[in-house]
Amino acid sequence: MRVEYYFKETVQGLRRNGLLAFAAVSTAFIALFLLGMALLVRAQVNKVIDLWTAGVEVSVFLEDTISPAQQQHLASLLASMPEVASVRYESKQQAYERAKEIFRDQPEVIQNVEPDAFPASFRVKLADPEQFRVIQARLQGQPGIDDIVDHRQLLTRLFALTDVFRVGMFGVAVLMLVAAAALIGNTVRMAVFARRREIGIMRLVGATNWHIRMPFLIEGVVEGLLGAGLAVLGLFVMKVSFFDDIRKTLPFIPALGTSDVVATVPILAVAGVAVAALASLVAMRRFLEV
Amino acid sequence: MIKLVHVTKVYKDSVKALDDVSVEIGKGEFVFVVGPSGSGKSTLIRLLLKEEEPTRGDIYVAGKHLGRLSPWKVPYLRRNIGTVFQDFKLLPDKTVFENVAFALEVIGKPRHVINQRVPEILELVGLGSKLHNYPDELSGGEQQRVSIARAFVNRPLILLADEPTGNLDPATSVEIMKLLDRINRTGTTVIMATHDNAIVDAMRRRVVELDQGRVVRDQARGVYGYGA
Numbered sequence: 001m002r003v004e005y006y007f008k009e010t011v012q013g014l015r016r017n018g019l020l021a022f023a024a025v026s027t028a029f030i031a032l033f034l035l036g037m038a039l040l041v042r043a044q045v046n047k048v049i050d051l052w053t054a055g056v057e058v059s060v061f062l063e064d065t066i067s068p069a070q071q072q073h074l075a076s077l078l079a080s081m082p083e084v085a086s087v088r089y090e091s092k093q094q095a096y097e098r099a100k101e102i103f104r105d106q107p108e109v110i111q112n113v114e115p116d117a118f119p120a121s122f123r124v125k126l127a128d129p130e131q132f133r134v135i136q137a138r139l140q141g142q143p144g145i146d147d148i149v150d151h152r153q154l155l156t157r158l159f160a161l162t163d164v165f166r167v168g169m170f171g172v173a174v175l176m177l178v179a180a181a182a183l184i185g186n187t188v189r190m191a192v193f194a195r196r197r198e199i200g201i202m203r204l205v206g207a208t209n210w211h212i213r214m215p216f217l218i219e220g221v222v223e224g225l226l227g228a229g230l231a232v233l234g235l236f237v238m239k240v241s242f243f244d245d246i247r248k249t250l251p252f253i254p255a256l257g258t259s260d261v262v263a264t265v266p267i268l269a270v271a272g273v274a275v276a277a278l279a280s281l282v283a284m285r286r287f288l289e290v
Numbered sequence: 291m292i293k294l295v296h297v298t299k300v301y302k303d304s305v306k307a308l309d310d311v312s313v314e315i316g317k318g319e320f321v322f323v324v325g326p327s328g329s330g331k332s333t334l335i336r337l338l339l340k341e342e343e344p345t346r347g348d349i350y351v352a353g354k355h356l357g358r359l360s361p362w363k364v365p366y367l368r369r370n371i372g373t374v375f376q377d378f379k380l381l382p383d384k385t386v387f388e389n390v391a392f393a394l395e396v397i398g399k400p401r402h403v404i405n406q407r408v409p410e411i412l413e414l415v416g417l418g419s420k421l422h423n424y425p426d427e428l429s430g431g432e433q434q435r436v437s438i439a440r441a442f443v444n445r446p447l448i449l450l451a452d453e454p455t456g457n458l459d460p461a462t463s464v465e466i467m468k469l470l471d472r473i474n475r476t477g478t479t480v481i482m483a484t485h486d487n488a489i490v491d492a493m494r495r496r497v498v499e500l501d502q503g504r505v506v507r508d509q510a511r512g513v514y515g516y517g518a
Contacts, residue, residue: 206369207396
């Protein structure tokens with residue numbers, strides 16, 4: 001009976017405020033879509049970082065011809081350096097497995113690559129990431145080393161750009177969320193105004209504040225949820241039409257999978273509901289004091 | 291049932307609506323509150339519903355000290371108080387049945403209780419045949435009966451009526467008074483603000499007269515004015 005009552009009230013309210021509700025839902029949609037895009041870009045960047053660094057700052061790639069004694073010597077040398085926080089040996093097979101994991105959504109990329117094609121390496125985590133040059137100087141001239149790569153420096157330059165993009169998108173998303181909150185607050189206010197007679201009587205006969213507020217709160221939250229639902233839909237369209245294209249043209253960049261889009265769903269839903277609920281409650285506060 | 295102790299209400303523009311009013315009303319009493327417009331009758335009713343707070347003094351309703359009643363309990367206080375107004379306050383897009391049912395719905399009464407009690411109470415007020423009419427299809431007297439049915443359907447301890455006959459002709463007013471009298475005989479305390487002297491004189495009930503916010507008369511079996 002209560003559920004039925006709330007449902008009826010919500011549908012009525014949304015219909016009564018048609019145009020305003022549409023504006024509120026659209027704004028919430030754009031805001032949450034941008035938020036979702038920012039999340040996806042971050043996920044994409046993280047994937048690339050993972051591919052290249054696996055969480056370490058320096059990779060010391062070894063020549064295929066390195067002898068076990070040389071390798072042992074290098075390991076103990078690295079372990080004894082005060083600047084090194086941890087060092088881990090990654091065999092050719094392990095490198096292959098890691099690549100397989102990263103490209104799990106695109107098995108065709110490494111299908112024809114033998115584990116032997118991957119170089120073995122020491123993966124080094126630095127106590128202070130700024131110390132790369134010191135390490136490099138110390139390792140200079142040691143036999144069996146093919147290359148020493150400072151991932152951090154590489155990535156810093158590369159991702160300065162994507163960071164601007166991501167932060168910009170996030171900023172616009174927040175602005176749009178504020179606009180969505182204002183619009184949702186407005187639809188709620190209109191709904192309250194349209195029903196002020198009923199509200200007056202409800203108060204008179206002893207309806208609780210929450211009972212009076214619930215239909216309006218639900219109305220606002222439904223608007224937020226509709227926005228979130230549309231945003232998720234938009235992200236899937238985006239994934240299919242944009243991110244999947246990246247996968248085709250740049251096969252060596254790990255592409256976003258469906259699971260990455262799905263991972264944004266709870267975040268967008270919670271953001272939509274929270275913003276809408278807050279906006280609705282603030283909008284009602286002035287009108288519905290006992 | 292109701293007790294006001296040295297109650298003063300001053301509005302923001304320093305208008306004294308009530309000035310040191312002390313009144314005690316027992317369970318089952320029928321009390322007229324009379325006085326000219328602006329004498330404080332409506333303020334008194336608003337204070338009893340805790341729609342407003344007194345500036346000074348204490349108010350007790352149904353055993354509760356209103357000043358110490360937390361806001362979330364106010365709705366439960368109001369479930370003990372039925373209210374009837376001059377302008378009926380019916381919802382035009384709901385039928386007679388729905389208007390009365392609304393009062394039970396919004397306090398969460400289950401459907402089967404509503405379906406049983408609403409026709410019962412509408413029968414009691416003499417509208418058993420108009421359940422599915424809309425308010426604008428009814429006469430003023432009939433509309434006021436609906437509003438009384440709505441106020442009484444939850445069996446409140448107290449019925450507050452603010453000028454319930456203000457919009458009605460004398461013959462209809464008498465019918466409404468008979469109805470309020472019947473409700474009073476079920477043990478409900480009835481407090482009615484009015485300036486309809488014919489009704490007050492005819493009923494011979496307790497009269498509390500207000501003038502400029504002060505109680506100038508409290509008479510057990512009174513009439514409207516001294517001269518009458």
